[in-house]
Amino acid sequence: MELTLPIDRTAVVVIECQNDLVHESKIGAPGIGGALAAAVQARNVLGHIAGVVDAARAVGVPILYANKESRPGLATGHAAIFRIGKRNPILVENTWGAEVHSAIAPQDGDYVLRRFLSVDASHASGLFDTLRALGRSHLIAMGVSTNFAVEGTVRGAVNRLFEVIVPEDCCASVPEDMHRFSVERILPLLATVTTSAPVIAALHSESV
Amino acid sequence: MELTLPIDRTAVVVIECQNDLVHESKIGAPGIGGALAAAVQARNVLGHIAGVVDAARAVGVPILYANKESRPGLATGHAAIFRIGKRNPILVENTWGAEVHSAIAPQDGDYVLRRFLSVDASHASGLFDTLRALGRSHLIAMGVSTNFAVEGTVRGAVNRLFEVIVPEDCCASVPEDMHRFSVERILPLLATVTTSAPVIAALHSESV
Amino acid sequence: MELTLPIDRTAVVVIECQNDLVHESKIGAPGIGGALAAAVQARNVLGHIAGVVDAARAVGVPILYANKESRPGLATGHAAIFRIGKRNPILVENTWGAEVHSAIAPQDGDYVLRRFLSVDASHASGLFDTLRALGRSHLIAMGVSTNFAVEGTVRGAVNRLFEVIVPEDCCASVPEDMHRFSVERILPLLATVTTSAPVIAALHSESV
Amino acid sequence: MELTLPIDRTAVVVIECQNDLVHESKIGAPGIGGALAAAVQARNVLGHIAGVVDAARAVGVPILYANKESRPGLATGHAAIFRIGKRNPILVENTWGAEVHSAIAPQDGDYVLRRFLSVDASHASGLFDTLRALGRSHLIAMGVSTNFAVEGTVRGAVNRLFEVIVPEDCCASVPEDMHRFSVERILPLLATVTTSAPVIAALHSESV
Numbered sequence: 001m002e003l004t005l006p007i008d009r010t011a012v013v014v015i016e017c018q019n020d021l022v023h024e025s026k027i028g029a030p031g032i033g034g035a036l037a038a039a040v041q042a043r044n045v046l047g048h049i050a051g052v053v054d055a056a057r058a059v060g061v062p063i064l065y066a067n068k069e070s071r072p073g074l075a076t077g078h079a080a081i082f083r084i085g086k087r088n089p090i091l092v093e094n095t096w097g098a099e100v101h102s103a104i105a106p107q108d109g110d111y112v113l114r115r116f117l118s119v120d121a122s123h124a125s126g127l128f129d130t131l132r133a134l135g136r137s138h139l140i141a142m143g144v145s146t147n148f149a150v151e152g153t154v155r156g157a158v159n160r161l162f163e164v165i166v167p168e169d170c171c172a173s174v175p176e177d178m179h180r181f182s183v184e185r186i187l188p189l190l191a192t193v194t195t196s197a198p199v200i201a202a203l204h205s206e207s208v
Numbered sequence: 209m210e211l212t213l214p215i216d217r218t219a220v221v222v223i224e225c226q227n228d229l230v231h232e233s234k235i236g237a238p239g240i241g242g243a244l245a246a247a248v249q250a251r252n253v254l255g256h257i258a259g260v261v262d263a264a265r266a267v268g269v270p271i272l273y274a275n276k277e278s279r280p281g282l283a284t285g286h287a288a289i290f291r292i293g294k295r296n297p298i299l300v301e302n303t304w305g306a307e308v309h310s311a312i313a314p315q316d317g318d319y320v321l322r323r324f325l326s327v328d329a330s331h332a333s334g335l336f337d338t339l340r341a342l343g344r345s346h347l348i349a350m351g352v353s354t355n356f357a358v359e360g361t362v363r364g365a366v367n368r369l370f371e372v373i374v375p376e377d378c379c380a381s382v383p384e385d386m387h388r389f390s391v392e393r394i395l396p397l398l399a400t401v402t403t404s405a406p407v408i409a410a411l412h413s414e415s416v
Numbered sequence: 417m418e419l420t421l422p423i424d425r426t427a428v429v430v431i432e433c434q435n436d437l438v439h440e441s442k443i444g445a446p447g448i449g450g451a452l453a454a455a456v457q458a459r460n461v462l463g464h465i466a467g468v469v470d471a472a473r474a475v476g477v478p479i480l481y482a483n484k485e486s487r488p489g490l491a492t493g494h495a496a497i498f499r500i501g502k503r504n505p506i507l508v509e510n511t512w513g514a515e516v517h518s519a520i521a522p523q524d525g526d527y528v529l530r531r532f533l534s535v536d537a538s539h540a541s542g543l544f545d546t547l548r549a550l551g552r553s554h555l556i557a558m559g560v561s562t563n564f565a566v567e568g569t570v571r572g573a574v575n576r577l578f579e580v581i582v583p584e585d586c587c588a589s590v591p592e593d594m595h596r597f598s599v600e601r602i603l604p605l606l607a608t609v610t611t612s613a614p615v616i617a618a619l620h621s622e623s624v
Numbered sequence: 625m626e627l628t629l630p631i632d633r634t635a636v637v638v639i640e641c642q643n644d645l646v647h648e649s650k651i652g653a654p655g656i657g658g659a660l661a662a663a664v665q666a667r668n669v670l671g672h673i674a675g676v677v678d679a680a681r682a683v684g685v686p687i688l689y690a691n692k693e694s695r696p697g698l699a700t701g702h703a704a705i706f707r708i709g710k711r712n713p714i715l716v717e718n719t720w721g722a723e724v725h726s727a728i729a730p731q732d733g734d735y736v737l738r739r740f741l742s743v744d745a746s747h748a749s750g751l752f753d754t755l756r757a758l759g760r761s762h763l764i765a766m767g768v769s770t771n772f773a774v775e776g777t778v779r780g781a782v783n784r785l786f787e788v789i790v791p792e793d794c795c796a797s798v799p800e801d802m803h804r805f806s807v808e809r810i811l812p813l814l815a816t817v818t819t820s821a822p823v824i825a826a827l828h829s830e831s832v
Contacts, residue, residue, distance in 0.1 A: 563809075
């Protein structure tokens with residue numbers, strides 16, 4: 001089935017594709033970053049995202065980056081998911097590790113939304129307000145990790161009546177079955193789950 | 209490991225335990241309600257919730273009910289999860305189907321939060337504002353379905369730095385492996401996953 | 417200048433027109449209710465609101481009621497504005513005082529949004545989510561008090577890029593110069609300030 | 625009456641004290657910036673803010689800056705308050721005009737919250753989430769303009785049960801009677817309105 005997108009009402013959000021989580025030099029490092037970076041490379045996630053982002057830019061679809069940064073001393077709650085960062089701080093503000101991977105780096109005119117808090121990349125980041133100001137009802141969501149920051153953003157978007165498209169080859173979680181559960185069992189009830197090729201085709205179709 | 213709870217900062221939320229979703233008379237009915245009601249009965253979810261709610265009331269822990277209601281003509285988005293309700297409306301406001309099951313019905317002094325929109329029971333329902341006004345930092349989350357309204361509420365609570373406890377025998381999803389994935393793989397990273405017995409014991413310990 | 421409204425994207429919100437604040441039997445009572453009820457009668461606020469609400473219903477424009485209710489024991493903060501209610505509880509849930517005045521009572525199909533908290537009638541009440549689900553970008557805001565619940569709702573709406581229309585003869589504050597400051601100095605920078613007659617005319621124009 | 629502050633639960637927010645709005649070189653320029661900068665100088669607003677900020681830093685009270693930035697092409701709504709910026713763009717991102725005035729510039733460890741949208745400096749800026757993560761219940765609000773970004777932030781904070789302190793000599797609006805109305809008629813119902821001297825004294829009292 002062909003995917004169609006209302007180009008003038010669509011935006012792209014790239015979620016937490018920051019060096020500490022996705023850079024190839026992190027592969028093998030202890031902690032979530034090492035495993036996630038390996039999955040990102042194995043699935044060519046950055047290549048797929050680059051394809052979508054380039055196609056989106058070519059037709060004027062806005063690109064938003066939803067980044068998470070950390071600052072020593074700022075509470076993040078006691079949930080287990082936050083403990084990793086406490087033992088071994090990652091995504092520290094103003095460091096290379098908190099920057100978006102250079103293969104898909106923000107360009108002039110893109111929106112870079114930073115937050116220090118929350119699992120969900122859309123919480124208190126201004127994401128939905130920015131989408132509305134840009135007149136966007138459709139959101140292409142990509143990045144890591146599939147089950148937390150990405151799925152959380154999808155859930156948040158659906159709660160607010162946005163239409164969401166998830167190209168699943170632009171996402172990764174570890175272990176792999178976590179990713180599969182999200183894209184096979186949860187996200188199909190909330191979003192259009194597809195891959196980058198049909199999304200790129202739908203974006204290109206507008207530019208003809 | 210024994211569970212401890214700060215009683216004067218704890219609240220209970222009962223999520224979407226409304227007749228159309230959980231009542232035994234719905235078992236076998238077509239749609240999500242029939243399957244979910246069967247799972248609720250098979251797991252004795254209402255019995256477990258009743259145990260927690262009674263123990264909470266006995267020590268003055270506030271009880272909140274997060275209900276979803278529908279109204280013909282009010283848009284809910286195009287996500288697949290909403291389509292069920294369009295074919296065969298359930299949870300229609302001011303009907304028996306939208307009422308909380310009588311086995312765990314709200315009593316005077318409880319909070320009944322209604323919403324028409326969103327998958328997540330905490331979205332635009334006033335839940336977090338009410339918890340803060342009640343001075344509550346810890347939330348015992350129970351109800352249906354585990355993967356959507358319950359997990360969404362847990363995610364929303366963790367984004368806002370609440371501590372969450374999920375007694376998993378007070379929750380259900382269908383099919384069963386959906387429930388298990390949430391309570392075994394996702395929720396342990398966000399919350400304390402336990403069962404009703406330790407929660408009831410922790411609540412009782414205060415009243416001695 | 418003639419007012420035009422996009423009928424299929426317009427909604428009406430009636431703010432806190434509850435008996436304890438606006439009913440004629442309260443005139444002369446001690447506290448904010450007595451003074452406000454007198455101003456409401458003197459300005460014929462309920463008559464003007466009824467005109468707008470009737471015209472809106474006639475053309476299918478949704479009507480929302482944003483009510484505030486109180487419950488003994490639920491914290492509301494220490495701001496002076498909340499102290500009145502502590503000395504002499506008003507708007508107590510499930511009482512006549514918390515009901516909308518019968519002259520402009522909700523009818524089947526209207527939305528009645530209740531909240532226990534906040535000065536601003538749009539905070540944690542689901543108002544903006546409901547407006548979006550109804551596909552509404554324009555909001556006609558009316559009720560009491562002009563400077564607090566009404567102006568707060570206008571500010572909240574403008575923050576979210578809604579267009580707001582305030583028929584100022586459908587609002588009241590005490591003393592009168594409070595009302596005037598809001599409608600002459602603040603609201604013109606945020607909304608279209610007008611009176612009920614042009615609003616009714618704009619609504620009628622659609623039904624021809 | 626002496627002011628007391630719970631130092632370990634207090635934060636300071638400096639609102640929109642950006643060059644285009646408050647810098648002395650803007651005095652006499654056409655538009656809101658010129659008039660506001662003149663009022664800021666006449667009232668020594670920056671000097672008073674510097675006093676509060678220095679006292680706060682000395683005792684470890686967090687400092688947050690709530691800035692507004694603009695980007696050509698991003699919709700801000702049709703309210704009159706936004707039209708000024710359309711005719712003559714100010715606060716353009718990545719320009720000197722959007723930076724905080726050097727007399728009260730952010731230092732390492734401060735929080736700089738940026739937003740592109742909304743009149744209210746607390747909307748979609750992460751302000752309240754950051755305050756909660758920092759464990760802060762009391763907010764000292766200062767900046768420009770008194771009636772819009774500052775008062776809007778106070779209203780937003782009170783809706784969320786924060787306690788607010790407004791040192792009114794740290795704020796300005798034009799014309800002057802706008803400022804006076806807010807600090808004499810509106811803010812006293814929502815916050816503790818005082819001046820910088822008692823706030824500085826309350827902050828110093830902790831460091832003895």
